[in-house]
Amino acid sequence: MQRFVNRFVSTPRISRKFQEFFPKKKTINRVLFQLDTRLTYREMYPIFLHVSQTTNEESISLKKKFPYIKSSDIMQMRSALITLRMQNKFVHKDLLVMEDRLLNIAAELGSNDAISILSFKVVHEHEKENVEYKDENDVETANRFIKKLYARNHHLTIKLIGDLFFEHKTFEKAEKYYREFLKLENSTKIAGEVYGKLGEIQIKQINGFLKAENSWLKSIELLEIERSSRWYFLLAKLYLSSEPMRAKALLEKCASIGFKESFKTLGFLELNYFQNHERANEWFKLGMEIMDLECFFGFFDCCLKVGNIVSARNCLESLKKLGSDDNRKTIINTFFESRKDSMKLLEKA
Amino acid sequence: MHSRLIMIRRYVTSPVTKSDSIQLHNLVSTPLFKALNNCYQSGILQIVQDVNWNTETTSSNSTEHLTVSINSTRSLPMTKFPKKEILKQVKLDTKVGQWRKFMTGWFKIGLYLLKSYKTGIQDTFKVYWDTRNEKRKFDFRNGALAKLVREVEMNEVNIKLSFSSLSKKRDVKVLARPFSINRKALVELIRRDQVWKLPFFFTLVFIFEEISALIFTFFPRVCPYNCLTPGGYKKLSDSYIKGTTGTQGNYCLGPLEFSEQGTIKYESPYGVPIEDLYCFLTNFPQSMIPSWKLYVYKKLKSQKLLCNEIEKIYQYLLVDDWLLLQNILKTDAETNKVALSGKELVNCILERKLYRIGDNLNEMVNDRLGQKILLKRLFLYWSLRYNDTISFNGNYTFSEKWGVNNISLLKYNSELVITNDI
Numbered sequence: 001m002q003r004f005v006n007r008f009v010s011t012p013r014i015s016r017k018f019q020e021f022f023p024k025k026k027t028i029n030r031v032l033f034q035l036d037t038r039l040t041y042r043e044m045y046p047i048f049l050h051v052s053q054t055t056n057e058e059s060i061s062l063k064k065k066f067p068y069i070k071s072s073d074i075m076q077m078r079s080a081l082i083t084l085r086m087q088n089k090f091v092h093k094d095l096l097v098m099e100d101r102l103l104n105i106a107a108e109l110g111s112n113d114a115i116s117i118l119s120f121k122v123v124h125e126h127e128k129e130n131v132e133y134k135d136e137n138d139v140e141t142a143n144r145f146i147k148k149l150y151a152r153n154h155h156l157t158i159k160l161i162g163d164l165f166f167e168h169k170t171f172e173k174a175e176k177y178y179r180e181f182l183k184l185e186n187s188t189k190i191a192g193e194v195y196g197k198l199g200e201i202q203i204k205q206i207n208g209f210l211k212a213e214n215s216w217l218k219s220i221e222l223l224e225i226e227r228s229s230r231w232y233f234l235l236a237k238l239y240l241s242s243e244p245m246r247a248k249a250l251l252e253k254c255a256s257i258g259f260k261e262s263f264k265t266l267g268f269l270e271l272n273y274f275q276n277h278e279r280a281n282e283w284f285k286l287g288m289e290i291m292d293l294e295c296f297f298g299f300f301d302c303c304l305k306v307g308n309i310v311s312a313r314n315c316l317e318s319l320k321k322l323g324s325d326d327n328r329k330t331i332i333n334t335f336f337e338s339r340k341d342s343m344k345l346l347e348k349a
Numbered sequence: 350m351h352s353r354l355i356m357i358r359r360y361v362t363s364p365v366t367k368s369d370s371i372q373l374h375n376l377v378s379t380p381l382f383k384a385l386n387n388c389y390q391s392g393i394l395q396i397v398q399d400v401n402w403n404t405e406t407t408s409s410n411s412t413e414h415l416t417v418s419i420n421s422t423r424s425l426p427m428t429k430f431p432k433k434e435i436l437k438q439v440k441l442d443t444k445v446g447q448w449r450k451f452m453t454g455w456f457k458i459g460l461y462l463l464k465s466y467k468t469g470i471q472d473t474f475k476v477y478w479d480t481r482n483e484k485r486k487f488d489f490r491n492g493a494l495a496k497l498v499r500e501v502e503m504n505e506v507n508i509k510l511s512f513s514s515l516s517k518k519r520d521v522k523v524l525a526r527p528f529s530i531n532r533k534a535l536v537e538l539i540r541r542d543q544v545w546k547l548p549f550f551f552t553l554v555f556i557f558e559e560i561s562a563l564i565f566t567f568f569p570r571v572c573p574y575n576c577l578t579p580g581g582y583k584k585l586s587d588s589y590i591k592g593t594t595g596t597q598g599n600y601c602l603g604p605l606e607f608s609e610q611g612t613i614k615y616e617s618p619y620g621v622p623i624e625d626l627y628c629f630l631t632n633f634p635q636s637m638i639p640s641w642k643l644y645v646y647k648k649l650k651s652q653k654l655l656c657n658e659i660e661k662i663y664q665y666l667l668v669d670d671w672l673l674l675q676n677i678l679k680t681d682a683e684t685n686k687v688a689l690s691g692k693e694l695v696n697c698i699l700e701r702k703l704y705r706i707g708d709n710l711n712e713m714v715n716d717r718l719g720q721k722i723l724l725k726r727l728f729l730y731w732s733l734r735y736n737d738t739i740s741f742n743g744n745y746t747f748s749e750k751w752g753v754n755n756i757s758l759l760k761y762n763s764e765l766v767i768t769n770d771i
Contacts, residue, residue: 138509206510209503241748242664244655273753275619 018052021094023084031083037076043068044077051095063104071111078102079292084178086226089258112149116157121144130146155185159194171201172208178316192222196231203234213238231257236265244273255283262296271298277306293328305341316343373451376464380742382732384521384625388687389724394677397688398428400603405410416459416688418531419676423472424540426577426712427465427690432458460579462562466554469576487538489637500529505746507633507740521742523678539635539665542575550576574635579711583717585634590706592651593633601628603733605760609625613750618656618663623647626655630662634699637661648690663754666701667747671740673697674731678741682718691715701730702761729765734758 029041036043038322047066054061063069081099085091089170106114120141126139133218149157162177178198185191199215216235220228236250248269254262263286280303287295303312323332336343376382388394419740439454439766440447462630487493504526548572554561565572569581575583594600606614618626627647631640678688691714698704703726713719737743738750751758 204510206507207503209506210499213499238499239495241502241753243492243751245653246492248497272617273617274613275617290573 006034017094018049019132021092022048027159028080031080031087034077035080035083037073037074037080038070039068039073041269044073044080047077048076048098051075051105052098055205063109068143069109071109071114073107074102074106074109075111075113078106079203084227098117112154112301113156115145116149116154116160119143123164153184155181156183158188162194163197166197166201171204175201176235180265187222189223189227190281192228194223195219196228199231199234203238209238225253225257227258229254231260233262233265236262239319240265240269242304260287260290260292263290264292264298267295267302271302271305283305293322293331296322300339304346309346316346376729376732376736379732379736380521383730384742385728385731388677389728393686395686396691396694396714398691398715398726407709416676418533418717419570419673419687420690420693421476421533421537421540422690422692424537424543425690425696426469426477426575426579426582428579428691430579431461435461439568459559459562464489466576467580469573470550472575473543473547473573476537477541480534480541483534483538483602484541487534489538489665491659494661494668497530497535497599497668498664500747501668501740502748504528508739508748521678523675523741526675527660528672528675532669532676535668535672539637540574542637543575546571546573549693577711582711583709586704586708586710587706589632589634589699590704590761592628592703594706601625601632602756602760605757605762613718613751613755614687615758616756618659618754618756619652621659622757623650623652626652626659630655630658635665637665641674643709651760659756659759660754663756663759668760669700670731670734674741682689693718694720694727697727701727703765705763705766726765730762731767734760 005308025041028044032041032044032340047062047069050062050065052206081095081102085095085099103114103117107118122138122142123146126142130141146157146161158177158181158286162174162181165171165174165177175198178201180193181194181196195215196219199212200220201244203212205211213235216231216238219231220235223231225232231255232250236247239247239250248266251266251269255266263283267280267283267287270283272274281299282297284299284302287298296315299316300312300319303309303315319332319335323329357735386392398693431437434459436454439450439457445453487497507526524766549571552565553571557564562578565576566578566581566584569577569585572581577669602621606616610615624647629641630638630643643655646658674755695710698710701725710723713723731754734751735741735747738745738747743750749757
């Protein structure tokens with residue numbers, strides 16, 4: 001009884017808003033298990049609550065309130081939220097704010113990863129000429145931090161330098177930093193991301209076709225599908241002409257998490273290569289739901305092959321309606337031109 | 350003269366391709382055909398006849414000419430059985446009495462046959478043993494051929510990347526490019542499975558002794574490939590082509606279809622009925638899978654597994670063709686002569702089904718005109734497939750030109766066998 005009363009008294013009041021946006025215990029627990037965190041849900045929950053209820057200024061008191069906490073734990077809490085965001089494909093404003101706060105707290109507690117991420121954030125914002133970061137001191141500090149961290153061979157900093165060059169399309173330098181990173185770390189999830197991006201650089205190089213394949217294979221081996229769907233798709237494209245069966249399996253994996261481009265590719269693969277019209281129909285239907293124009297074309301062809309005249313007519317009508325949009329007009333007109341004969345047959349039927 | 354007439358006998362066009370063969374007439378004027386023809390006429394490409402019963406005088410001479418990385422003669426059967434030469438030698442031998450010339454002649458023929466079996470068996474073992482390291486690197490049963498196709502693709506992409514600004518190439522130019530496997534290793538990896546025929550082969554020889562040669566002539570499929578005699582080989586080639594084309598109009602993979610523009614239509618292996626796939630696979634000379642497995646797949650109606658097998662054949666022919674063409678057409682070929690063995694030429698024709706029922710390929714390859722006919726068929730076949738591809742003289746990659754695993758390219762194309770204008 002006393003235990004119950006104590007617990008009831010010691011538990012801070014939870015705001016209704018927090019209860020609404022914060023994921024359920026079961027969901028968080030699953031992610032924590034995946035990430036293999038040091039702290040349990042029970043130890044993390046009050047911190048989440050505290051962070052959501054306080055402002056940045058009060059964050060220093062966190063260490064006093066929760067003496068067991070380490071900067072790495074805060075980063076793990078942040079990555080739990082990021083993983084959830086990626087799995088659900090849903091961005092909640094308050095959770096995003098919480099992620100930022102956790103990052104700031106981790107930086108204040110001395111996490112090099114957090115410092116590195118924040119420094120690069122400043123550099124990015126400065127490049128975008130954001131009003132918030134017009135202060136040159138901030139940029140100078142950020143640059144100083146980056147240099148210091150790079151000198152200490154900080155893994156994430158090396159990766160982020162590579163990312164910066166990658167965004168600026170300076171691929172040679174990006175490749176150099178990625179390779180440097182992979183020498184230090186080649187079996188983590190971040191390494192998976194690096195392999196993926198390295199593959200994208202390699203595919204553009206002479207003799208890089210097979211190197212890119214190997215890099216993407218490593219990437220999808222290290223990363224979960226939610227974070228590596230792009231490289232699953234690119235790998236599938238690479239296999240499309242030599243191993244269509246393998247490409248199909250990879251594309252299905254992409255489609256399972258709703259990767260937009262995979263629907264039309266899968267649809268056409270089923271329609272033209274595997275000749276499974278029913279399955280192609282299903283993929284095109286899914287693509288049509290997200291208004292992918294090529295899926296409409298594929299669906300029309302598929303309906304004609306199956307002999308589903310009603311659906312083919314409906315599809316044509318939808319396409320005519322979509323044709324009023326100037327951006328799509330030329331493509332739709334070309335499609336109508338190429339399918340002239342089948343349209344005539346459809347009118348007669 | 351009679352044999353020549355047989356070879357170039359009047360060609361009867363099949364009713365399926367008669368009206369639709371618009372594109373095929375132009376193959377002779379394609380840049381790739383001209384380049385290949387030039388190579389042959391200028392002597393860059395030579396067909397080497399390495400078979401001679403008198404081993405003492407010619408074997409070293411012929412192996413010098415053979416381009417080592419292209420040919421694997423040890424895994425192929427003889428193209429000429431020197432029956433007449435042996436009998437002539439016995440006839441001229443004064444040490445042999447007149448009364449026993451006939452018997453000695455046939456005894457020597459039998460001895461030659463046994464010797465050829467012995468060499469064949471030894472070579473089959475050698476091929477199996479020598480390719481064991483390659484087998485670890487390239488397991489054809491587990492997608493190694495697809496990897497090689499990707500390597501070909503990579504080479505095509507490389508050309509695209511390096512010549513992206515150039516307009517359409519007119520000359521056929523091929524730069525020497527490294528490839529992870531040479532042709533000899535590729536074909537030997539395919540042919541190494543012949544070793545599994547040896548136990549049954551030994552058993553038959555043990556039971557039937559002298560008569561076994563006769564059995565192998567009538568049932569050539571039980572004999573290891575390189576132990577076949579020309580007679581057995583003809584029986585085998587006839588049975589393959591009969592199985593592929595069937596009675597007139599009833600083709601194994603169905604008739605070759607053309608689009609309205611006169612080009613060959615795209616057909617996926619998944620659109621071909623199971624029976625037809627099985628028929629094609631059982632009639633492919635160097636099958637990569639035992640026939641009983643194919644039968645099980647057919648009975649289980651597993652289209653996917655049969656399609657996987659046909660994809661492998663498609664990929665093997667693509668890589669094989671690509672390696673051969675690279676070797677023949679590479680730019681420094683003006684200084685280096687490329688020698689293709691007569692045995693390999695016959696095998697190329699057999700695998701690509703570029704002959705008709707009744708064609709004696711071994712006889713043709715040993716005759717100058719016949720050799721020209723075989724080469725022309727092969728050049729036409731290559732021109733159809735690879736002309737206007739980026740590896741040689743075009744802007745498209747092979748899969749861009751033909752689509753993914755286009756089964757139409759594996760269909761029997763009787764137009765390619767027209768040779769009456771030579």
